[in-house]
Amino acid sequence: MTPYGPRPTARGPHTAAASDRRRTFPPDPESTGPAVTWWGRAWVAALEDLSLDPARLARGRAYADAGHVDAITVTPGRVVAYVRGSRARPYRAELRLRTLVPEDWDAFLDAAAADPAHLESLLAKTVPQALLDPASPLAEIPLLPTTAGDLLPSCTCPDAGRPCKHAAALCYQVARIVDEDPFVIFLLRGRDEREILDALSHRNAARTATETRTPPTLPGLPAREALTRTLAPLPPAFPPPPHPGTPPSYPPPHLRGAPDPLALDHLATDAAHRAHALLSTGTDPIAALTPWQDAVRIAAAQPGSGLTAATRSLYTSLTRALGRTPTELAKAVSAWRQGGSGALCVLDTPWDPPAGPFDRARSTLLVLGLNFRPTHNRLTAGRFQLRYGQDGLWYGYASDTGHDDWWPEGPPGHDPVDVLNRLRGA
Incomplete structure (x- = not known):
């Protein structure tokens, strides 16, 4: 040695x-x-x-x-x-x-x-x-x-x-x-x-090439007997594995022209979990998602928050494919972590709720001395905003004072006052 x-x-x-x-x-x-x-x-x-x-x-x-x-x-x-x-x-x-x-x-x-x-x-x-x-x-x-x-x-x-x-x-x-x-x-x-x-x-390929393999002799059966024989039932299907498989190794990042190994590893892991769910339940859990929703879901699965060195390559690939910006994706990731596809819909799509919970919520806030200005499904006061979703939940948003750049904050809830209190505490 x-x-x-x-x-x-x-x-x-x-x-x-x-x-x-x-x-x-x-x-x-x-x-x-x-x-x-x-x-x-x-x-x-x-x-x-x-x-x-x-x-x-x-x-x-x-x-x-x-x-x-x-x-x-x-x-x-x-x-x-x-x-x-x-x-x-x-x-x-x-x-x-x-x-x-x-x-x-x-x-x-x-x-x-x-x-x-x-x-x-x-x-x-x-x-x-x-x-x-x-x-x-x-x-x-x-x-x-x-x-x-x-x-x-x-x-x-x-x-x-x-x-x-x-x-x-x-x-x-x-x-x-x-x-x-x-x-x-x-x-x-x-x-x-x-x-x-x-x-x-x-070494394995060289050893296999030098070996002489004799095909095994299979027992013969007349065609007439094969057609008239009653076949045994097929064995039961193998049970699905307890966990998704482990992704393979990927090319090192210095290799010229090779895809980003972190992005490949994430996509392969995601595909393994999706295949395992399909094999176990017979249902694809993300079949109904749009390409944008699926891109946000993939980015949200990355650990940490915000656009970091580890996520920059993945964010760039996803946004380039969908014609979005990394900032739009980062904000959508915050919404997805807030409440999945429902929260993403609240981020992207304003709507006019019917009379009822939305009006009662504004009245409750006025009684508490909080004058929130209504716009579509949104109630805004200062640097805080409450958005009413079509799922009946209230979603908290926050922005820097004097700016109109709203980011999802905290989990949603049925009571707008509770959501506002959590928003203030954060």
Whole structure:
């Protein structure tokens, strides 16, 4: 094996590929619990076996559980993150792991491609447990740290422990990342997910091409007997899966001409949930939506609020396709989160309600000393506005003083006074 970290290479066609082997994982503000997969538990066991101080490990686990580890960057042979300790400025913790030489990678990939079960497991993005079986050829190539010199922690804190509590916290947080994505282990040893899967696919195709397959001999049946035979009833249909499937991996954003991977991931996840609902209930939950309503629904499913760097590409694609602006979409997303398609209709379509609840609401507000000016289905006073929907609900809106730029605020309700009070409180 090579020294710690990736082997230096001369400037050439492989330099760009090496620089792309980097993944960054956002911080986890709350503990996700201990590792549940065998490879996540194996990482923790290897860490605890190599540690010289169980007390520091316990403090490191507490730091990880409390969300003290910021964003984690993984590159071949190295994991880096800032860990917040007792002082205001965080410490920079680092883990270094030996990378595998090409001969070790060839031996591992040949052994994995030779066994259909191992190959199927890796192509499904899980790790075969044969890695821990001393009798398996896969176990001859160590992916997990096995000796005290194989995993080197370091930290900018003054503690000289091995590891200190900050590096231990990073170790436990890496275990949770590995639990969710075992290919992080392969990246630490020098190769990313796409390199592994491509190499396995090539080896599998080559092995299949060299094999001579004899077609199985099927039992024959006279045509007359086949036509007169009473067939057994078809077996019942398979039950739908308990959850939608996981989207595949997507091309990296640096690839020229490739679609945005975040937008692809969101659309694939949305399609999986829609297909699962159709399979489970026989009904498409969004079949009745217009293209604009569906675009707003897709954008509203993104976490966070407003137009951020993470949503900018998706917003641009959706608005360009529908001839709208990102600001219009952002306002529509606020309405959708307020009350779905009904709230979106209240945002886009003014209407004249019949005499009844609308007039009674205005009278109630006047009795309370609140003079709201009516316009269509809207009551406006200062920087607050109440809109009456055709579903019988009142929707709150707010605007900056002196501006006519109304944005949905808060949940709707049947009582306009309650909606106004929530609007004022916000």
